[in-house]
Amino acid sequence: MTKHVLFGLFAIVMLASCNNSSKRNNEASITIEAEQVTEPTVYEHQYLVKVGDMAPDFEMEMPDGQKVRLSSLRGKVVMLQFTASWCGVCRRKMPYIESEIWQRYKDNLEFALYGIARGDTPAQIEAMRVATKVTYPIGMDPEGDIFGLYAEKDAGITRNIIIDRAGRIVELTRLFEMDEFNEMVELIDKLLSQQ
Numbered sequence: 001m002t003k004h005v006l007f008g009l010f011a012i013v014m015l016a017s018c019n020n021s022s023k024r025n026n027e028a029s030i031t032i033e034a035e036q037v038t039e040p041t042v043y044e045h046q047y048l049v050k051v052g053d054m055a056p057d058f059e060m061e062m063p064d065g066q067k068v069r070l071s072s073l074r075g076k077v078v079m080l081q082f083t084a085s086w087c088g089v090c091r092r093k094m095p096y097i098e099s100e101i102w103q104r105y106k107d108n109l110e111f112a113l114y115g116i117a118r119g120d121t122p123a124q125i126e127a128m129r130v131a132t133k134v135t136y137p138i139g140m141d142p143e144g145d146i147f148g149l150y151a152e153k154d155a156g157i158t159r160n161i162i163i164d165r166a167g168r169i170v171e172l173t174r175l176f177e178m179d180e181f182n183e184m185v186e187l188i189d190k191l192l193s194q195q
Contacts (some may be wrong), residue, residue, distance in 0.1 A: 024072040046155035047172055054164045056149035060139035063122035077191045078163040079113045085120045085128040089158045093176040102136040102186055119143045
């Protein structure tokens with residue numbers, strides 16, 4: 001009888017132990033899932049946003065001291081071009097943005113284009129504009145805070161973001177590839193033709 005009692009007690013202890021262990025594992029898994037939800041999701045090319053998201057709002061200072069708030073451009077098709085004076089790919093892409101996009105749409109009141117220079121002073125922005133022969137507006141992002149709303153702060157700088165009239169992201173590009181650039185121009189055309 002004693003063996004049966006001892007075996008029964010042993011079985012009860014084992015079941016209770018497994019139950020507590022299982023409960024701890026479930027709690028740990030719930031904690032891990034909760035932690036994963038709070039961390040930002042990184043999409044392709046280290047973006048923190050994706051097509052279909054509302055574009056994160058920001059206020060940007062221009063070299064002349066004026067300020068631009070993204071949400072004030074609602075109702076327009078908006079192109080954001082993240083750039084920097086030290087970025088070779090940016091400098092190569094900027095003349096194409098000037099000739100194929102800015103010169104084509106600059107008088108269209110339903111379109112806005114802003115370069116956003118990460119870490120550059122007004123003097124560096126002006127030197128970059130002269131070197132690349134661009135005339136579109138380029139604002140300042142001294143600490144990369146605006147960039148950090150859209151992509152990981154240490155990610156590569158060369159990026160274009162197209163935002164529709166409702167403020168939703170419709171295109172995200174990285175680096176400079178001519179076919180992709182041409183598709184972006186076609187997309188801007190299409191968005192501007194829609195009422």
